[in-house]
Amino acid sequence: MITRPKVVKANEVDILPVENARNTWIRVLISTSEAPTYAMRLFEMDIDGHIDAHSHPWEHEIFVLEGRVRIRVENDIYDLDPYTAIYIPPNKIHEYWNIGNTKAKFLCIIPVKPTLIE
């Protein structure tokens, strides 16, 4: 865990392909090993970008920065524009598409540890 301030410019962070996805990329701005409670990641989806359906025992808090993102959570579809946030609870199946005609970018915050929901 880091104990000093950390400043990070997104375009200076390594960009890596997202697993189980098509033409989608991640930059880890503040990682789960650096942060005490939650990590900040920037996702970039090309025009045909897609992230396969998956679920895990932790939540997402997402904020759309650019473009237009479709997110399915279980049986519900949400089409999100910039300056829109979504909370996705733990253990819900979720899937993503870039449905715009530009690159889409969003922040996705995750907890450092799995989230126990009573």
Add this chain to the structure above:
Amino acid sequence: MITRPKVVKANEVDILPVENARNTWIRVLISTSEAPTYAMRLFEMDIDGHIDAHSHPWEHEIFVLEGRVRIRVENDIYDLDPYTAIYIPPNKIHEYWNIGNTKAKFLCIIPVKPTLIE
């Protein structure tokens, strides 16, 4: 705590003045009572906006969306442009200024509970 997805458009959320600040505003996108682990807030600073120096036993993860923000953490000054993130550890004195010639906007993520750092 909410157990369903929540979608929120920033401009549809109440905008409230920030305490101990000048011409600075907050929109709570995902609150500490809604989220299990961390909350997402959007701050807006007018051209002369300022948040007084303060500290608390939890960290910040900040992402600048628009404008130019100066943040002091203890004795260090950071001037931040859009697509720049900063991690501010718990219990560090921090202070903010809008140093640009436009409104500044940034996301600030906080934990739901104070963060215990060993």
